[in-house]
Amino acid sequence: MDLEHEDFEESFGDEIQGIGFEGTDEMGIMDEEFIMPRRVPKRKITAVELIAAIREVLGDKRVKKRMKARDEPQPVIIPDNPDIKRLIDDVYKRIMKILYEQDMGAIRFSELVNRETGIVPVRIFICLLHLANDQKLRIKQRRMFEDIFISKA
Structure with a gap:
């Protein structure tokens, strides 16, 4: 296990440092304080793209709200029970x-x-x-x- 980790570190050590794996110990376990991003952006995001993504998420939430409102059970009208x-x-x-x-x-x-x-x-x-x-x-x-x-x- 140690040999594999050392071989990996020798081969990709510089690249790992470049993409944000600084918060790992010698076993490759992340520190509790350091949170690795889910996705490393390959280019800078523009304000227009960010606003479009936010609008898309908010739009999805509105659609989900509407769907939830439609799925709510309708009140059941119970007719009078005849004798x-x-x-x-x-x-x-x-x-x-x-x-x-x-x-x-x-x-x-x-x-x-x-x-x-x-x-x-x-x-x-x-x-x-x-x-x-x-x-x-x-x-x-x-x-x-x-x-x-x-x-x-």
């Missing part, structure tokens, strides 16, 4: 009315959702789960992601 019991009763009455009028044994969930305009499909599905749990209706799905069939209990 779930009333909603379950409404869905049950509509299903029974459809089954009675069309004299069908079962109705598809997709047909029920297509007929409904004011209720979100998820709410209808939750109501169906409650009705099936109360054993007022039967719901059946043959395979995953296929249509759900609703029939009388």
